[in-house]
Amino acid sequence: MTTLEITTQSITDMEVRAHDGHHASLRLWLRLLSCATRIEDTIRQRLREQFGITLPRFDLMAQLEREPEGLSMSELSRRMMVTGGNVTSIVDQLEKEALVKRQMLLTDRRSFTIKLTAEGRSVFTAMAKAHEAWIVELLSPLGASQQEDLHHLLGILKSRKHNPTQEKT
Amino acid sequence: MTTLEITTQSITDMEVRAHDGHHASLRLWLRLLSCATRIEDTIRQRLREQFGITLPRFDLMAQLEREPEGLSMSELSRRMMVTGGNVTSIVDQLEKEALVKRQMLLTDRRSFTIKLTAEGRSVFTAMAKAHEAWIVELLSPLGASQQEDLHHLLGILKSRKHNPTQEKT
DNA sequence: TATTGTTATACTCTATAACTATA
């Protein structure tokens, strides 16, 4: 992409080389972002059209699906990386649709456990199946070994922690 | 990631293999999404903290920066893939800050051309420079040749068109 | 009639901060 052409004038050869590397990184980033966004938008749209659900609600249900014992609000907040108030509203909506339930805790009356309802579990299973098929379809331009390569490269990229709230150097 | 474990019981070996491939695609997708989101969030946060600007406004300015002749509202809408009303509000905000300007068109009095102001251009240059350095930093876990590999693989992924509003097969 | 752009409205997600109840 040429979205971000540099406007610097009169630079040396070394700087040119550095800028070339910079531009390569930029192009890579724009391509990465574009791939991810396009797939995400497709998923988002299909989830809404076919199941009347949003991605955050789907994600919250996915968190619960893998934890049959349920999760507390604060744990959901931590895992979904959003603040508590937002979890409250997402859980409210899902509870209104009887897809999840709040369960009192005997040990701590401030807290409770969020679980999928039976219906929530069954609905989620259907959604997850469709979701998985969409992903397979959308990634299909890449063969299996290419997907492995990509997985590996992204693993390296992911390995370095980005902690924007704390990192300073 | 194991976010979306399948709950199907009693499946045959072939189905297991298919599901393994499916799971591999899912894991790949979740990793891709996670990498993109983490970088994007970091960029978003730094743009706001250091320049008081949002990503869509930055993106709109980037579109204008590469088109010295300016762009119409509808062309901006097309390129940014958002509806017209949203472009109006983003341009309104940028115009209020004197970073872009609307310019009357003599040939069509319904339309006009959006351009960066001199200040907008200078501000954008500074932001783009910082932005580029952030990208270089955030992609630095990967070496140059790994970045090339990643770029290539994503190119393949991107090549297949996803047109969610039209595709039907 | 079709197109350009604006306005109005509504919805979702998000963060922040004040608040209640409990530990």
Place this chain on the structure above:
DNA sequence: TATAGTTATAGAGTATAACAATA
């Protein structure tokens, strides 16, 4: 005091649809 969760508020981005002006 600290923690769990809720509520209230505000802001951004988005889509849809009705609208005015012009082509």
